[in-house]
Amino acid sequence: MTSPPPKLDAAELVEGFRGYMRDHNLPLTHQREAIASALFHSEEHLSVEDIEAILRDENVHVGKATVYRTLDLLVRAGLVDEHDFGEGFKRFEPRSARSHHEHLICLACGKVVEFTSERIERMKALIADEHGFRHHHHRLDIYGVCSECQGRAAVTLERSPDRPGGGSR
Amino acid sequence: MTSPPPKLDAAELVEGFRGYMRDHNLPLTHQREAIASALFHSEEHLSVEDIEAILRDENVHVGKATVYRTLDLLVRAGLVDEHDFGEGFKRFEPRSARSHHEHLICLACGKVVEFTSERIERMKALIADEHGFRHHHHRLDIYGVCSECQGRAAVTLERSPDRPGGGSR
DNA sequence: GGGTGGCTTGAAACTCGTTCTCAACCCCAG
DNA sequence: CTGGGGTTGAGAACGAGTTTCAAGCCACCC
Numbered sequence: 489m490t491s492p493p494p495k496l497d498a499a500e501l502v503e504g505f506r507g508y509m510r511d512h513n514l515p516l517t518h519q520r521e522a523i524a525s526a527l528f529h530s531e532e533h534l535s536v537e538d539i540e541a542i543l544r545d546e547n548v549h550v551g552k553a554t555v556y557r558t559l560d561l562l563v564r565a566g567l568v569d570e571h572d573f574g575e576g577f578k579r580f581e582p583r584s585a586r587s588h589h590e591h592l593i594c595l596a597c598g599k600v601v602e603f604t605s606e607r608i609e610r611m612k613a614l615i616a617d618e619h620g621f622r623h624h625h626h627r628l629d630i631y632g633v634c635s636e637c638q639g640r641a642a643v644t645l646e647r648s649p650d651r652p653g654g655g656s657r
Numbered sequence: 658m659t660s661p662p663p664k665l666d667a668a669e670l671v672e673g674f675r676g677y678m679r680d681h682n683l684p685l686t687h688q689r690e691a692i693a694s695a696l697f698h699s700e701e702h703l704s705v706e707d708i709e710a711i712l713r714d715e716n717v718h719v720g721k722a723t724v725y726r727t728l729d730l731l732v733r734a735g736l737v738d739e740h741d742f743g744e745g746f747k748r749f750e751p752r753s754a755r756s757h758h759e760h761l762i763c764l765a766c767g768k769v770v771e772f773t774s775e776r777i778e779r780m781k782a783l784i785a786d787e788h789g790f791r792h793h794h795h796r797l798d799i800y801g802v803c804s805e806c807q808g809r810a811a812v813t814l815e816r817s818p819d820r821p822g823g824g825s826r
Numbered sequence: 827g828g829g830t831g832g833c834t835t836g837a838a839a840c841t842c843g844t845t846c847t848c849a850a851c852c853c854c855a856g
Numbered sequence: 857c858t859g860g861g862g863t864t865g866a867g868a869a870c871g872a873g874t875t876t877c878a879a880g881c882c883a884c885c886c
């Protein structure tokens with residue numbers, strides 16, 4: 489478990505968080521800063537468990553209720569995106585300066601690769617229109633096997649939709 | 658709640674189920690037939706609760722463990738597709754003769770509209786390729802507000818990804 | 827038709843992610 | 857510094873889904 493390099497615009501996001509809290513007259517507690525900072529400085533799609541582990545490593549104790557509450561806050565502030573890759577729990581990702589992106593998920597190792605597609609952006613708006621929907625948001629997740637895992641022996645995938653390989657339930 | 662017209666190829670699917678059970682030397686119990694039949698004759702994306710309600714209406718008592726086990730069986734048999742629209746529980750849909758399709762989900766009333774897109778089918782394969790992934794399956798869900806709900810007063814949507822309006826948690 | 831073996835069933839206990847409760851606590855404006 | 861309102865944390869609660877295990881049923885045999 490190596491520590492990944494800090495997210496490019498982490499400082500910006502932290503500043504954005506402080507501003508949001510100020511604007512909404514919400515107290516900026518140590519716990520909230522620790523959680524936001526942990527998330528903003530990560531390159532990964534973190535689960536609540538991941539976040540708790542990071543805080544534990546930093547010897548910062550935060551109750552899980554607070555982790556969930558703060559994540560909720562961050563999502564509502566528009567600084568964090570919430571994802572459900574069908575593992576039975578959610579993952580969180582700082583909303584970077586980059587535009588909206590989709591995900592490629594490896595069924596063997598759980599790796600998540602992000603990509604963007606102008607054409608898909610245009611198409612989803614078109615499709616919503618066609619059916620009389622006012623588009624709000626969408627989700628495109630492609631599940632497959634990444635190039636590294638294709639090399640490894642006998643990657644047998646059962647027919648099991650919405651179920652990456654990393655689940656522990 | 659009016660009863661929707663039966664799915665076009667329900668009889669076919671029931672026959673497929675019988676065949677699968679025979680081929681795999683699995684006993685065809687009353688419970689399994691009742692669950693499969695309920696699902697195959699529905700036009701909706703049913704939750705486990707929905708299925709239990711249908712069976713209750715038919716005065717067929719089936720334990721929920723059996724419902725889950727049978728759904729698992731149907732999914733593995735390839736006769737049913739499993740979906741997660743981010744409501745906190747799964748929905749099930751008979752796999753009809755139609756090709757793979759995507760979903761438009763109304764955030765206000767929970768209605769699900771299906772659609773297909775040749776271009777998206779082609780594009781997702783292309784994208785997987787581009788990133789060295791062997792494509793397995795994918796999911797495209799577009800969330801928005803349907804035309805009927807757009808008319809209704811004050812449909813205020815909080816910024817809350819993966820969360821249709823029908824949840825009861 | 828009756829027997830028999832193995833798979834299935836159902837009720838309840840359990841798991842696990844997430845939310846709620848509430849008394850103690852902290853942030854910050856005054 | 858002080859007070860009050862929002863926040864925190866431990867644990868209880870919740871809800872979807874799974875497991876357990878004794879009792880029951882299906883299907884095949886005679």
